[in-house]
Amino acid sequence: MTVIVKKYGGTSVSSISKIKKIANQIAVEKKEPNDILVVLSAMGDTTDKLVQMSNKSCKDPEPRELDMLLSSGEQVSISLLSLILNDIGVKATSLTGWQAGIKTNSQSMSARISSIDVKRIKSEFKKNSVVIVAGFQGINNKGDITTLGRGGSDTTAVALAAALKASECQIFTDVDGVYTTDPRICSNARKLDLLTYEEMLEMSGLGSKVLQLRSVEFASKHNVPIRVLNAHKGNNFGTLIKKEEKKMEGATISGIAFTKDEAEITIKGVKDQPGVAAKILGPIGDAKIEVDMIVQNVGSNGLADFTFTVSRNTLKNAMKVIEKNKKIMSYESVSSKNNIVKVSIVGVGMRSHAGIAGRMFKCLAKNKVNIRMISTSEIKISVVIDQKNLEIAVQALHNEFKLNKK
Amino acid sequence: MTVIVKKYGGTSVSSISKIKKIANQIAVEKKEPNDILVVLSAMGDTTDKLVQMSNKSCKDPEPRELDMLLSSGEQVSISLLSLILNDIGVKATSLTGWQAGIKTNSQSMSARISSIDVKRIKSEFKKNSVVIVAGFQGINNKGDITTLGRGGSDTTAVALAAALKASECQIFTDVDGVYTTDPRICSNARKLDLLTYEEMLEMSGLGSKVLQLRSVEFASKHNVPIRVLNAHKGNNFGTLIKKEEKKMEGATISGIAFTKDEAEITIKGVKDQPGVAAKILGPIGDAKIEVDMIVQNVGSNGLADFTFTVSRNTLKNAMKVIEKNKKIMSYESVSSKNNIVKVSIVGVGMRSHAGIAGRMFKCLAKNKVNIRMISTSEIKISVVIDQKNLEIAVQALHNEFKLNKK
Numbered sequence: 001m002t003v004i005v006k007k008y009g010g011t012s013v014s015s016i017s018k019i020k021k022i023a024n025q026i027a028v029e030k031k032e033p034n035d036i037l038v039v040l041s042a043m044g045d046t047t048d049k050l051v052q053m054s055n056k057s058c059k060d061p062e063p064r065e066l067d068m069l070l071s072s073g074e075q076v077s078i079s080l081l082s083l084i085l086n087d088i089g090v091k092a093t094s095l096t097g098w099q100a101g102i103k104t105n106s107q108s109m110s111a112r113i114s115s116i117d118v119k120r121i122k123s124e125f126k127k128n129s130v131v132i133v134a135g136f137q138g139i140n141n142k143g144d145i146t147t148l149g150r151g152g153s154d155t156t157a158v159a160l161a162a163a164l165k166a167s168e169c170q171i172f173t174d175v176d177g178v179y180t181t182d183p184r185i186c187s188n189a190r191k192l193d194l195l196t197y198e199e200m201l202e203m204s205g206l207g208s209k210v211l212q213l214r215s216v217e218f219a220s221k222h223n224v225p226i227r228v229l230n231a232h233k234g235n236n237f238g239t240l241i242k243k244e245e246k247k248m249e250g251a252t253i254s255g256i257a258f259t260k261d262e263a264e265i266t267i268k269g270v271k272d273q274p275g276v277a278a279k280i281l282g283p284i285g286d287a288k289i290e291v292d293m294i295v296q297n298v299g300s301n302g303l304a305d306f307t308f309t310v311s312r313n314t315l316k317n318a319m320k321v322i323e324k325n326k327k328i329m330s331y332e333s334v335s336s337k338n339n340i341v342k343v344s345i346v347g348v349g350m351r352s353h354a355g356i357a358g359r360m361f362k363c364l365a366k367n368k369v370n371i372r373m374i375s376t377s378e379i380k381i382s383v384v385i386d387q388k389n390l391e392i393a394v395q396a397l398h399n400e401f402k403l404n405k406k
Numbered sequence: 407m408t409v410i411v412k413k414y415g416g417t418s419v420s421s422i423s424k425i426k427k428i429a430n431q432i433a434v435e436k437k438e439p440n441d442i443l444v445v446l447s448a449m450g451d452t453t454d455k456l457v458q459m460s461n462k463s464c465k466d467p468e469p470r471e472l473d474m475l476l477s478s479g480e481q482v483s484i485s486l487l488s489l490i491l492n493d494i495g496v497k498a499t500s501l502t503g504w505q506a507g508i509k510t511n512s513q514s515m516s517a518r519i520s521s522i523d524v525k526r527i528k529s530e531f532k533k534n535s536v537v538i539v540a541g542f543q544g545i546n547n548k549g550d551i552t553t554l555g556r557g558g559s560d561t562t563a564v565a566l567a568a569a570l571k572a573s574e575c576q577i578f579t580d581v582d583g584v585y586t587t588d589p590r591i592c593s594n595a596r597k598l599d600l601l602t603y604e605e606m607l608e609m610s611g612l613g614s615k616v617l618q619l620r621s622v623e624f625a626s627k628h629n630v631p632i633r634v635l636n637a638h639k640g641n642n643f644g645t646l647i648k649k650e651e652k653k654m655e656g657a658t659i660s661g662i663a664f665t666k667d668e669a670e671i672t673i674k675g676v677k678d679q680p681g682v683a684a685k686i687l688g689p690i691g692d693a694k695i696e697v698d699m700i701v702q703n704v705g706s707n708g709l710a711d712f713t714f715t716v717s718r719n720t721l722k723n724a725m726k727v728i729e730k731n732k733k734i735m736s737y738e739s740v741s742s743k744n745n746i747v748k749v750s751i752v753g754v755g756m757r758s759h760a761g762i763a764g765r766m767f768k769c770l771a772k773n774k775v776n777i778r779m780i781s782t783s784e785i786k787i788s789v790v791i792d793q794k795n796l797e798i799a800v801q802a803l804h805n806e807f808k809l810n811k812k
Contacts, residue, residue, distance in 0.1 A: 058493030
């Protein structure tokens with residue numbers, strides 16, 4: 001029998017009436033002879049509330065005990081859905097993470113799934129039960145409950161889909177799927193029918209709102225097709241995310257991603273010699289600050305300018321580190337800029353189509369958008385621009401690559 | 407090392423500040439070289455709220471799924487206490503029912519503990535951890551979570567105390583212990599220092615407010631001393647409930663129990679012949695109505711009057727059953743009385759002291775309290791009287807047997 005995995009997030013199960021709607025959808029689908037496995041998050045803001053309780057209780061929570069606290073939320077949502085399904089005549093069984101056989105490592109609060117023993121799930125399928133599994137949780141080899149970190153329910157769903165060889169893993173969200181770009185920025189943004197795992201990963205700025213990226217990596221590794229759908233609409237196709245196939249080579253560019261929370265740091269007058277990058281980035285990394293794009297311009301005087309971007313909320317800290325390490329880094333001056341953004345065009349078609357970068361830069365120039373930094377990967381080209389140009393740039397690129405048309 | 411089991415009910419853990427108080431008490435006690443195991447109920451009215459959620463979700467809840475829902479409450483309280491203890495420097499580990507090795511039968515909503523595997527608890531004790539166990543829950547042999555029914559946390563505590571050969575099982579409540587009678591009815595009621603299991607069981611009317619009777623039966627069977635204490639006071643002796651010992655033969659009567667929710671049914675003019683009791687009580691039992699006291703008076707005309715008591719909230723239903731089965735029961739008339747109560751004197755001393763019943767009846771007569779029915783057991787004498795006489799009777803008997811003095 002075909003196995004279908006369906007995952008519903010917190011907003012989709014935030015009230016009993018919403019859970020009843022999901023139950024009705026499942027009841028309709030269960031008329032087909034498929035095995036259905038449902039993964040649920042905790043109801044609404046339950047997990048946030050539990051975190052608040054922990055904060056009220058202690059300053060520095062013991063991770064194992066926080067896992068125990070947080071994992072209680074999903075137990076409520078899964079049992080309610082199961083109660084409702086059984087009440088409307090659809091046999092259903094709810095399983096916690098450990099009951100579903102989800103084994104993890106011992107990294108509390110951000111555990112990784114190590115293996116899944118699907119024996120219990122399969123025995124429930126044999127009884128024709130819909131199986132409802134608590135997302136976000138598992139058990140380590142000591143028998144302690146662990147949680148997978150925020151958005152971990154997506155990973156639970158994908159991992160179960162992989163273990164059960166499901167035909168697809170449906171992730172129900174508040175949106176119709178993944179868009180060519182953010183519709184709030186670009187009015188003719190279009191919902192995509194199909195994306196590759198790589199594109200989805202590169203579209204992080206867009207995609208992370210829809211789907212936890214860790215689950216996409218997992219799906220890519222195990223070749224599990226993911227479908228992102230709207231939980232509040234009946235039949236909808238959503239966006240299918242799957243392995244790249246030859247015939248998928250249609251569009252050059254799939255989408256335009258952007259991130260607003262960027263900041264740029266420029267260190268001027270560093271000696272252009274081997275090891276200088278490490279000298280600068282070492283202390284930054286030690287301070288747990290993540291660096292994104294890096295550019296080094298070599299001047300004629302043997303001194304170089306070193307520019308890189310960090311997350312806006314880490315800028316202050318990064319500047320402190322740089323000033324504190326002035327001697328080691330040995331630079332002339334340092335400056336920073338807050339109001340910048342990163343815009344990326346993403347598409348597997350880039351591999352086989354030349355001149356994409358040129359088209360992108362020309363388009364931005366025509367629209368008087370100055371490019372501050374550039375970085376490229378195999379299927380993505382990113383530029384850093386002034387924040388004030390964000391909408392112009394996204395709209396212009398969306399038109400340039402005709403993303404509003406299939 | 408000595409093991410001490412401590413159980414706190416829902417009202418004792420109804421807020422984070424209350425849980426912090428408990429944590430501080432435990433921190434003080436942990437300075438002694440004892441192993442401490444704490445059993446908690448869910449916070450405040452959590453379980454009621456979960457039941458309400460189930461009622462909103464469905465008409466006829468699937469018991470297995472309701473167990474899954476209800477058992478989530480204790481997971482919150484145990485992890486919070488553990489977070490707080492660890493935060494104040496007391497090593498602690500919370501364990502759900504299944505993690506604590508509590509195996510039960512498969513009777514959802516009222517499961518019985520079948521065995522306890524204390525391996526995990528003992529390994530935590532070896533690490534000098536306070537162990538905090540979720541009350542009210544266990545796991546059946548299919549790996550499903552079960553609950554022990556209302557008040558099941560008392561049973562969890564006693565069962566763990568038995569399995570760990572604890573020196574005593576301390577049940578923390580809102581009162582100072584078990585009283586000779588209800589202080590609201592009798593102002594000079596005295597807290598008892600010591601009671602036998604049998605006395606505690608017979609004092610049901612008094613005791614059930616303090617302690618779940620099933621846990622007393624369990625404690626009696628496994629000879630676990632139970633101490634009922636006040637959760638809101640520091641050091642307090644409470645009431646110790648233990649096996650009867652020779653030297654305990656002091657007091658004749660330990661306490662006066664009463665139940666207000668009684669009703670009396672009299673069936674007149676039934677044939678006085680073998681099997682008549684079964685004919686009358688059969689249909690009542692079939693309707694799941696519990697009968698308490700039964701009296702049969704035989705008249706000279708070969709007809710008998712049959713009087714019995716039922717719980718007041720089942721009276722209406724009982725009368726319906728009797729009227730419906732008039733033919734089978736073959737009686738002349740039936741009547742009922744609502745405003746009656748049962749008063750019992752309880753004490754193991756009765757065994758060795760003659761004339762207790764006579765003293766009781768004489769005392770009631772002197773106070774103009776009419777006795778409607780009488781029943782006796784080895785350590786209890788119960789009378790049914792008019793509700794209006796309840797306070798007079800309890801106060802008079804309390805004085806008669808000098809219960810205000812040790």
